[in-house]
Amino acid sequence: MAQQVSTGAMPGWHRVETLAVQAHARYASNADGHVADYIPGLAAADPELFGLAVGEIDGSVHGAGSCETLFSIQSISKAFVYAMVCDAVGHGVIKDRVGVNNTGLSFNSVIAVELNNGHPMNPMVNAGAIATTALVPGATPAEQWEVIRTGMSRFAGRQLELDGEIYHSEMRTNQRNRAIAQLLESYGRIDIDPSDAVDTYTRQCSLRVSARDLAVMGATLADGGVNPVTGERVVSDQVCRDTLAVLASTGMYERSGEWLFEIGLPAKSGVSGGIVAIAPGKGAIGTFSPLLDSAGNSVRGQLATAYLSRALGLNIFASAPAHHSSAPAARKDAV
Numbered sequence: 001m002a003q004q005v006s007t008g009a010m011p012g013w014h015r016v017e018t019l020a021v022q023a024h025a026r027y028a029s030n031a032d033g034h035v036a037d038y039i040p041g042l043a044a045a046d047p048e049l050f051g052l053a054v055g056e057i058d059g060s061v062h063g064a065g066s067c068e069t070l071f072s073i074q075s076i077s078k079a080f081v082y083a084m085v086c087d088a089v090g091h092g093v094i095k096d097r098v099g100v101n102n103t104g105l106s107f108n109s110v111i112a113v114e115l116n117n118g119h120p121m122n123p124m125v126n127a128g129a130i131a132t133t134a135l136v137p138g139a140t141p142a143e144q145w146e147v148i149r150t151g152m153s154r155f156a157g158r159q160l161e162l163d164g165e166i167y168h169s170e171m172r173t174n175q176r177n178r179a180i181a182q183l184l185e186s187y188g189r190i191d192i193d194p195s196d197a198v199d200t201y202t203r204q205c206s207l208r209v210s211a212r213d214l215a216v217m218g219a220t221l222a223d224g225g226v227n228p229v230t231g232e233r234v235v236s237d238q239v240c241r242d243t244l245a246v247l248a249s250t251g252m253y254e255r256s257g258e259w260l261f262e263i264g265l266p267a268k269s270g271v272s273g274g275i276v277a278i279a280p281g282k283g284a285i286g287t288f289s290p291l292l293d294s295a296g297n298s299v300r301g302q303l304a305t306a307y308l309s310r311a312l313g314l315n316i317f318a319s320a321p322a323h324h325s326s327a328p329a330a331r332k333d334a335v
């Protein structure tokens with residue numbers, strides 16, 4: 001796991017380790033928010049769970065709390081499947097077919113598709129993610145699923161497994177996603193059977209990861225597409241740039257602008273309570289806590305990421321070097 005070395009991209013091994021523990025301790029007692037319940041399998045999540053990890057591009061990982069607890073990745077899969085599809089089919093195809101602009105509406109909005117003439121607008125909302133998954137290489141849904149599972153596992157540096165219970169639970173209750181996929185088909189935005197696209201998309205959302213996995217997956221995007229733990233190239237550096245740009249504008253649902261303003265990092269969240277935030281050229285923060293705010297973003301995850309972003313000087317818009325900027329606590333904790 002973590003090595004006692006640092007490239008200097010972040011403040012130093014011991015400092016990052018200490019800050020990870022502090023970020024966890026600082027917000028562990030915050031019980032604001034609600035567990036997602038529109039997928040019955042998610043409603044059973046333990047609201048007490050809270051884990052985080054910081055992954056550096058030298059391959060070190062610093063964890064705190066429930067950082068090894070597994071949970072379904074949900075919407076965070078959208079970021080990595082987008083990167084894989086971009087790598088496979090090129091960014092022009094996906095930009096035209098799916099788009100890169102924020103809808104300003106909730107992630108499962110049907111009206112956003114209608115308002116934009118069937119254009120999904122971006123790959124981080126359900127419509128765009130289903131259209132993106134439909135573009136995954138493979139002659140059959142089984143082949144497409146294998147490409148996704150293998151690709152996501154390469155980002156994590158270990159074999160990821162499907163959470164069968166969550167998958168079946170969502171498949172029984174995802175009428176809205178089925179409607180979105182059929183709407184996309186009616187507009188000629190997906191070429192495969194819409195039920196197959198939704199099935200594969202639901203599987204990708206049901207892959208089990210930990211906060212530690214998210215930190216490594218994010219650090220791979222921070223590292224220009226090379227997994228810093230395994231040393232394997234997963235996607236090209238150009239694909240990382242494209243993916244991070246999309247995450248910056250759309251990764252935190254309709255709160256993406258506010259997030260970028262406060263925290264200054266491209267990020268992606270999911271309704272099971274995960275968040276991954278990426279500091280290009282430095283590393284990534286993975287957090288997990290199932291209590292969500294009204295937009296579906298983890299409350300503790302946002303607070304801990306904000307704290308770490310400030311303390312580690314990760315904001316991509318900061319013009320002063322970290323040692324010249326104000327102390328971590330100088331800005332209020334509200335996200």
Ligand SMILES: NC(=O)CC[C@H](N)C(=O)O
Pocket residue numbers: 074075076107108126170177202205269270271272296
């Ligand atoms: N925001 C999310 O994490 C949503 C993912 C979930 N699988 C859905 O499609 O509704």
